[in-house]
Amino acid sequence: MKKFLSIGFVTGIIGQIIGTAVGIGLLAGIRALMGLAPKAEPAAVLGAALGIVGFMIGVGGFRDWFTWAKGEDTFEAEEFHDQPGIIRYWGYSLDHKVIGVQYGILSLLLMALGGTFALIFRAELAQTGMQFISLDFFNTLIGMHGMVLIISILLGISAMSNYLVPLLIGAKDMAFPRLNAFGFWLAVPASIVIVAAIFTGGFDTGWTGYPPLSARAPLGMQMFFVAVFFAGWSSIIGALNLIVTILRMRAQGMNMFRMPIFAWAVLATSLIALTATQLIGTSFQMVSFQRLFGMGFFDPAKGGNPLLFQHLFWFYSHPAVYVFILPGLGIISELLPVFVRKPLFGYKWVAMSSLGIALVGFMVWAHHMFTSGMEEYLRVPFMYSTLLVAVPTGIKFFSWTATIWQGRMRFATPMLFTLGAIIVFLLGGLTGPPLGTVATDLHLHDTYFVVGHFHDTLFGGYMFPLFAAIYFWYPKITGRRMNETLGKIHFYLMTPSFLVMTFGQMAVGLLGMRRRIADYDPAQGFQPTNFIVTIAAFLVALSILIFFINLFVSAKKGEVAKGNIWESRSPEWSILPSPAPEHNYAQPFNVVGDPYDYGLKGSKFVEIAPLQAVDQKARGTHG
Template sequence: MTTTAVAPVSAEASAAPVKNYLKQTTTIRSWLLTLDHKRIGVMYLIISLLAFFIGGMLAEVIRTQLLTPSGLIFHGGGAAYRQYNQVFTLHGIIMVFMVLVPMTPAAIGNFTLPLLLGAKDVAFPRLNLFSFYLYVSGAVLAILSTVLGAVDTGWTFYAPYSIDSNSYVVLMVAGIFLLGFSSIFTGLNFIVTIHKLRPRGMTWFRMPLFLWATYATSIIQVAATPVIGVTLLLLIVERVMGIGIFNSALGGDPVLFQHFFWFYSHPAVYIMILPAMGIVSEIITTFSHKTIFGYRFIAMSSLAIALIGFVVWGHHLFVNGQSAELDAIFSFLTFLVAIPSAVKVFNWLATMYKGAIDLKTPMLYALSFIVLFTIGGFTGVVLGALSTDVVLHDTYFVVAHFHYVMFGGAIIAFLGGLHYWWPKMTGRMYSEPWGKFACGLLFIAFNLTFFPQLVVGAHGMPRRYATYLPEYQSYMVVSTIGAYLQLIAFLTMAGYLLHSLFRGAKAPENPWGGTTLEWTTSSPPPTENFLGTPEVDVPYDYSLVEYDPAIGSYIRKEPVPFAEQAH
């Protein structure tokens, strides 16, 4: 994006260098009560990474358990198997509600959204901080319920398990209720910000694509999340008052719960994947040093995915007593999602075609995303087809599909975004060789973990059991080895990222050659983000940046004042 009108730094300002947002103030209180979107984003990042660590260790427990057919950790029946249920339930709840939903939209989104917009902050900074504390409170309730008696219902809380279970379901559900409202307010804030805070020159179709993705995500957050709020509220009422809403033993309707749950939770997977796709769009064009191919198609495909995503929830209920006519309709609508998703993939590939591709770490993550997301997407079409879904329902095929989309998609793109914006966030460069090593290892380990699960799922191995038939053991061992390798990859990543905080080279303004506005301010940015008011023209014009080996950074070529540019 041509960025031209950043006001020249005045004489006094250059005499007293502007402190960046990390150094502006240093007290704990200045962080905890901050209204700075960048600090709030960093706090989201820290907490969701902690949650990711816990969720990941639970996954390692699951994989260790499944090394042997009778179970390596939990064996002997009853109570032990219930503990296994608790482990995979917590893994699911933490990863979905505390990592995937807030990580990319709230952590990366908060940090980058105003920067990409050229704004000082989001529209409602206090609401932003309020969302963060709702998130923290929800997480605290969830931890409390885990300490008192961890839920064992599966992350979907299906009735009647969630009504009969004698674990602390009410507390956990109340926590998720708060997490949901945190998500609603974040979405509301981002929509208003994108509507009202675009700088001069940034029309809707000149916005960076990450903003389009965030906008589509926010629509889902605002319109779908309240439904799970009501559902969980009714679940609480049902448990506390002992009445029959979802429990068929009391005259309730368990399928109603599933409809409501998936009315939110299916769009929720687009809350997780859409911003991830936005990150990939930014990374691909930057590291191909070539303007994005099919800008409007990518922008509109985000909205299309969000809108179609609202009407596909019934594909989770193909075998749960839904009528055949509804099944067919939902199956058709589900196939429709494949179209905008494929539009994005083809546009990314076309962007790279004849580009000057620079295989830096973020680009490797973006390429991994394309491969893994495509596998996840294709297996999704298999599951969206009625006849195959009846066979594959509740098998490891579903588990593997979900992980290909959510981990191979959302988390891998998040890691790409983390590496892409890490210099901007921290002002430090991480070690490029170690970054490439960790990314490569993660890619191999990921496929080792989940590809065998696709195979055993197709063979009929059911999900969520603590034990399995001996014939699956070789696949399960490979899968577990993959999971351990992933742990090594993540620990490596944590190592070099933390190392970079203390020993990393100072990051220049624009280390990758990006054209969006965040690369026109210092790394890390000052509290006000920009020293002047940025104005923008056509996005993704790479003829305007060139590498300057003297400072190791990309610089803008011949800045032409905005007013003199041809329109």
């Protein structure tokens, strides 16, 4: 029992229960003392928020900072040692590799959950009429599917970035290991709160939460707001840590243009996540306060304007989609050279294109509002800026094509998913301009065409690269390879099914099927396509199930991975054993060449520093 109670996750949950009770009790108590009738909503909101704080206290998130506040010293993060075995993944670890895996597990869990929501409502949509669920439950499910998967994506990105960046740049860990752990654990109670939304009345707005509808939605809406607020902080904290790590912790000789390209992708992503995320928090806070205190930001009866919400919300949520895809595009650039055995074409341009996408991404948000009734003069300028994003994105595509051109490709599973990512993301990107051009968007906005477009971009920019990354680095994490046959089945089942799904969605969208509808008129002729889309969705889910089985079974039974199994020039493969050891590089390395000079005989990227360079080691790793 004592051992059970020493697990961070367990004490965290206890903390969350206590915090929730305190929050509810406080408000209920104060109101009772004042002789007022109890009101559920403020108590629930305070309960949810304090519950998350309680979890963080329980898991030990504040322990060391409290010690420092008292003026005492703590151990250095480098001296931290985890308990061996699986148990360390359930506790407050300061090791970036453990935290990376923790992020990954939570991400995959939420992926399964959000995906299951989709299977439920897709089953409902396979035929006209309502067969299994109520209208309100349908509306809650689509909103949950959206936001749960968005959180899953943010966590998956944190998983990849946290695990890989220190290894790729030659650091022992992240710049702020305690902050790293804090950022991860914030996402756990936040995920619990968002699931609670289903059980507190749900919400009918979809993941975008537009007022005035969100101002009058059931209590589940507030759970949604609280959860996203704290999940957003997790994202911001992670981004801050990554930027500092990349700027300050690179190995000797690794100037910015000799970093692995994934680090550039993470840098661009983190700059967006650090700044723009605050705006979804602020916009949700404003709706929440409108509900709680009657503050009429978005209420026309009080002089407010619902369009303000949309501006604030999309100012984050558009750059957010670049957060979702930039790391995955970085994975594509990172893996292609390894499997085609030639350099990444135009490294500097590719690196700059990530920053370019991030920058332009801040200037396009109102393309989500072309039909909103916003100021007319905004529509054309935002169309120009929106289409402009195709330029840095095109640079990446052309670079990938040139990298592949005349390459001697090795078709292992990670490469299959990388190729799949390129093709699927291409389709997603090509369906962007009809949406970005105002006149055609007037027809397409809020239809299934949009749904098809963003599923293509999200799978191409995130899901496929995520799978590629997992198949590629799984041996580095566990010391064993994932099963190639199952991997190929996963790929060959998922890719055509997914394409059928999204083509079907775009087809009915063009023909007039709106988004977020629980039912559709049989006279419109959408049923056959919807039926096919549902089948396709289930096949995608099946392929992912196969992936999960592979993931679990390979941990014990996978082929042992000895040495540099991919013949990668990257330091985590060329120097480290598998699994990667605690604190990564026992001896620092020097960068003596370019990262992607495959095909250049005798060239090396990194070399273990000679023993004379003792004073450099003492300085700690820096660039």
